[in-house]
Amino acid sequence: MDLTKNLKIESVCRLNMSTPVTLSPRDSVRQAVAVMQQHRIGCVVVVQDGKLAGIFTERDLLKRIVAVGRPLSLTLAECMTAKPVTVRSSDPIGKAMRCMTEGGYRHLPVLDEQDRVVGVLSVRRIVRYLVEHFPQTVYNQPPDPNAVQKDRDGA
């Protein structure tokens, strides 16, 4: 189990991402927010004519709507992140991870060879991959490494 090697050779499609939740650019921010709350996800994919048009993330909601007091009735076309950075399902997981840390992205749309969106890779899924990779190491961490009994047991 060589994690360094696996990050370079295992591809993103191995991560069994759930099918992406997609909306159209004409849908409203209100709809996007409802979908994100319902599915407990941090972003929706905006698709037009079967092609990726953009993504709308919780960061977009914060910066482009809430912070500037714009209404939830705006369309996604007006406030989504257009042309987001993407990865291919055949790309190695390590490449996707580096892309996220360098760009500060928490979600990357995943495209197949025909440029169709097949999933969204979240930073949370990468964390899960790391933890799954060496469950023995991570899960054997004590719940509180600083737990010290204040009083002696017994007499």
Add this chain to the structure above:
Amino acid sequence: MICPNCGHDNLPGAEECAQCMQDLTHLDRPSAQDRIEKALLEEPVSVLPPARPVTVRPTETVRQAVQTMVENSVGAVLVVGDGGKLLGIFSERDVLNRLAGLHDQYEELPVSHFMTPDPETVSADDKLAFALHKMDGGGYRHLPVMADGIPQGIISVRDILRYVSQLCFE
């Protein structure tokens, strides 16, 4: 499970050798298989290093807290009370799940209404694997780094992944 002292073949998981009473517990401890795993297991949170936390007071309004997040380009602010005591954390996820579309006029309400109170924390000496475990278990992207009940820093999932990336590609 062969005793390294006397060579006696013990039952797997035995705590001491049935023949020579040698302590065998160390044989069952997880050992790192490669560089990244070793680093996560042995290096403390302080190597990242943690960023200085961006803080707000519980009485500040949601509007002020959101402005602070945008101006500092952070995804979460710590809500601290008197003496710098940590009361909660307010993140983008809270804006999405507790505010957007659910409240009218929330901008002028105090941030303490919508923060996540008593968040999970780590200390600077905790190992990276421990922090990663907490993030995975709770789905947290930020963990305050505490010393004596006061938040001294904050780490994000991005900090840990950046560290792993550097180890992987160096």
